Amino acid sequence: MSIESPIWPSKLDHLRLNSDDPAMLADFYADTFGYQASPMPDGTVLLQGPDRRLVVGPGKPGERPYHGFCVQDRQQLQDIRDFVQGQGVNTExxxxxxxxxxxxxxxDPDGWLNVFGMPRRDLPSHKAVNTPSAVKLSGRLQHVVVATDNLARMMSFYEDVLGYVPSDYCSADVDDPATRKVAFYRSDPEHHSFAVFSASEVGSDHHAYEASSWNDIRDWADHMSSRHIKLWWGPGRHGPGNNLFFMIQDPHGNQVEISAELEIMPREMAPRVWPLEERSLNLWGPGWIRD
Ligand SMILES: [Fe+2]
Structure with a gap:
């Protein structure tokens, strides 16, 4: 099924984070992850940096009202609309x-809204920055991850309805697909643009920025240190995706990842299976096992 999906190729372009204090959260992301803020007519704040953008708006902390994936052209967009509606799924x-x-x-079945589209041509401009600043650090918004209490239903939706391509699974028993606990999906050759972890309840898990090298991870960690922000997990290297990483938490407890060396997998490569254990989640040290 997935080999014919018009979702391929698409890339994570932006996502919205909600806050009961949007100005505070926007300031945090601007300072910590190198964004310049622009107010939008709908009352949200657009945060823009090099190859990354977020929308921060009013709402409950922890909410992520939508994930935006950028497509190539109008024909692909129409193909996605036809493909999804052809399977009896409503678009909004x-x-x-x-x-x-x-x-x-x-x-999706857990309520996350995936938006496929093309960026407007009249978004606010922001100034070039030529002095040392987080805005100069490399980090393309690259993937977003959710937690679910019904992984089978989510896997069916992402694989069979949207046609994301599975890259890796983590399973309690690697020989038994019924024991899968994590699924990583790609919508272009990068190992995952979306992933879903089995957990006790539905919730956001993290979002991630892809830096250009290990040295960028060092520079980001030094930047976090300058802001007295402790690394929450890592540095390490994930098994699935083979990427170097660390994570921090924002003021609402959202996990945010800086990554590098994410694996490239052509569309035709079959998914692999990892045992669900600390070593799969972090080849270098402690894992983050979701509850
Ligand atoms: Fe990640």
């Missing part, structure tokens, strides 16, 4: 002020 109006109005929004 796009809530994204970043994408053009014809973006296609699809809600």
């Amino acid at each position: 109006p796009s809530p994204s002020a970043i994408f053009e109005g014809d973006a296609v929004a699809v809600r």
Whole structure:
């Protein structure tokens, strides 16, 4: 099924984070992850940096109202609309002020809204920065991850309905697909643009920025130190994806990852299976086992 999906190729372009104090959260991300803030007409704040953007808006801390995936052209967008609707799945109006109005929004079984679209051509401009600053650090918004209490239902939706390509699974028993606990999905040759972890309840898990090298991870960690922000997990190297990483937490407890060396997998490569254990999640040290 997935080999024919018009979702391929698409890339994570932006996502929205909610806060009961949006100005505080926007300031945190601007300072910590190198963004310049622009107010949007709908009352949200657009945060833009090199190859990365976020929307921060009012709401409950921890909410992520939508994930925006950028497509190549209008034909691909129409193909996605036809593909999804052809399977009897409703599309919704796009809530994204970043994408053009014809973006296609699809809600998954846990309620996460995936928006596929093309960026508007009249987004606010921001100034070039030539002095040392987090805005100069390399980090392309690259993947977003959720937690679910019904992994089988989520896997079925992402693989069979949207047609994301599975890259790796983690299973309690590697020989038994019924014991899968984590699924990593790609929508272009990068190992994952989306992943889902089995947990006790539905929730956001983390989002990640892909830096250009290990030295960038050092520079990001030094930057975090300058802000007295402790690394929450890592540095380490994930098994699935083979990427170097560390994570921090934002003021609402959202995990945010800086990554590098994410594996490249052509579309035709079959998924692999890892045992669900600390070593799979971090080849170098302690794992983060979701509850
Ligand atoms: Fe990640």
